[in-house]
Amino acid sequence: MKKFLLFTLKTVIVGITVAVALDFIYTAVYLQSGNRSKIDHVFNSKSENFDVVILGSSRANNHFVAQMFEDKGLKTFNYGMSGGHLFEASLLLKLMMERQYKIKNVILEADLNLSNIKRAEGIASKFLPYLHNSEVIREHFELENDFLELYYIPFYRYIKFETVIGFREMFFQGIHKRTSHLDNLGYYSLGKKPNANMRNNIVNLKPLKHNKYYEEIKNICKANNINFIAIMTPMCENTKGMNYFDKVQQLYPEIHNYENVVVEDKYFSSCGHMNDTGARMFTVRILKDFFVK
Numbered sequence: 001m002k003k004f005l006l007f008t009l010k011t012v013i014v015g016i017t018v019a020v021a022l023d024f025i026y027t028a029v030y031l032q033s034g035n036r037s038k039i040d041h042v043f044n045s046k047s048e049n050f051d052v053v054i055l056g057s058s059r060a061n062n063h064f065v066a067q068m069f070e071d072k073g074l075k076t077f078n079y080g081m082s083g084g085h086l087f088e089a090s091l092l093l094k095l096m097m098e099r100q101y102k103i104k105n106v107i108l109e110a111d112l113n114l115s116n117i118k119r120a121e122g123i124a125s126k127f128l129p130y131l132h133n134s135e136v137i138r139e140h141f142e143l144e145n146d147f148l149e150l151y152y153i154p155f156y157r158y159i160k161f162e163t164v165i166g167f168r169e170m171f172f173q174g175i176h177k178r179t180s181h182l183d184n185l186g187y188y189s190l191g192k193k194p195n196a197n198m199r200n201n202i203v204n205l206k207p208l209k210h211n212k213y214y215e216e217i218k219n220i221c222k223a224n225n226i227n228f229i230a231i232m233t234p235m236c237e238n239t240k241g242m243n244y245f246d247k248v249q250q251l252y253p254e255i256h257n258y259e260n261v262v263v264e265d266k267y268f269s270s271c272g273h274m275n276d277t278g279a280r281m282f283t284v285r286i287l288k289d290f291f292v293k
Contacts, residue, residue: 019154026158026170030129033173037181038079039126040173042092043134047100051075052291054186055089055217056109058082062273063233064107065283066185072287078186080109086213087119087140091127093220094136103226107286108217110255111232112272114207114248119144125161189276190269200271203241207248214252229290230255234262234282236271261285 034044051074054064060080069076079092089108096103127137131151141147150157158166180188214230221228232245232255245259262268267278274282 016154019156023155023158026155026165027129027132029170029174030165031133033176035176035178035182036169036173037126037179038081038186039088039092039095039123040129041182042079042095042099043127043130045099047102048096049075049102050077050104052077052105052107053093053096053101053103054078054080054107054109055093056080057084057089057113058188058273059111059113059233060107060109061186061188062190062269063109063279063282064187064286065189065276065279066187068280068283068287069291070185072291074291076185080186081123082188083120084113084123085116085118085120086110086113086211086217087117088123088127089113090213090216090220091124091137091140093217094140095134097220097224098134098136103224105227105229105290106217106221107229107231108214109233110214110230110252111245111248111259112202112205114211114214114252115205117208117212121161122164125157125164128157128161129165131157187279189279190273192266192275192277193269196268196270198236198238198265198268198271200235200239201241202239202244205241205244207244207251209251231286232257232259234259234268234274234278236265236268237263238265239271256289258282258285 030040031044034041052069054060054066054076057080061078061082064078066076066078081088093106128150130137131141138151141150218228232248245257248255249257262274262278262282267274267281269275
């Protein structure tokens with residue numbers, strides 16, 4: 001029995017030691033990279049100056065053509081993240097402030113993402129390699145149900161989200177293999193899909209009366225003298241439940257409703273995402289209404 005307990009103790013000690021060592025190695029690799037995603041790019045950056053920063057989900061990433069802002073003399077980057085929620089958009093802006101970014105205008109895509117305050121696991125997990133290296137990230141995750149194990153158990157976060165930040169991604173980070181996420185100033189264009197489903201149903205979607213992370217973004221902008229521009233972006237015309245956007249307007253009157261600026265199916269890649277032609281039409285309107293006087 002004594003030998004068994006001793007063996008068990010040694011096994012536990014070895015396991016903890018290995019976990020600590022692996023955690024250190026993985027984190028060290030992530031701390032040296034900045035060309036795989038918009039998150040590691042911001043985390044490993046220094047102070048930047050922008051006229052326009054764009055935040056939101058894929059409906060920001062695919063809808064605001066950053067180069068068109070640049071062509072008007074506005075230094076711009078589209079930090080919209082496909083699959084992201086306001087949880088991640090808020091945290092990304094906090095990281096920018098932590099790195100002392102100077103930003104004149106923040107454009108936030110705020111529409112369907114107002115319906116929840118959950119984190120998007122596939123995007124939020126990309127912040128976790130830096131959990132012990134940023135007070136901002138630690139505080140942002142502090143109220144999450146799994147915070148204690150993510151923060152205190154060595155290597156646990158890399159195991160739990162292995163498909164996102166595990167060995168494969170760590171290896172690519174280590175060899176500095178680029179992705180396309182940072183190309184085209186962050187804007188990702190979509191093409192026309194001939195057989196795309198141009199119908200959607202958002203009848204059951206309801207905007208939250210108080211979205212914590214939307215309010216955080218708005219307050220960060222106010223505290224840092226950043227002009228805050230919240231925008232609802234277009235959806236295809238065959239969408240049921242379009243009164244959702246009216247509900248958003250009632251709850252958040254400061255959000256500009258541009259849902260019907262582009263409507264024809266030929267300008268959409270899918271019902272919720274415009275193709276490049278539609279995005280350029282949309283961006284022209286945004287530039288005209290907010291930046292070109």
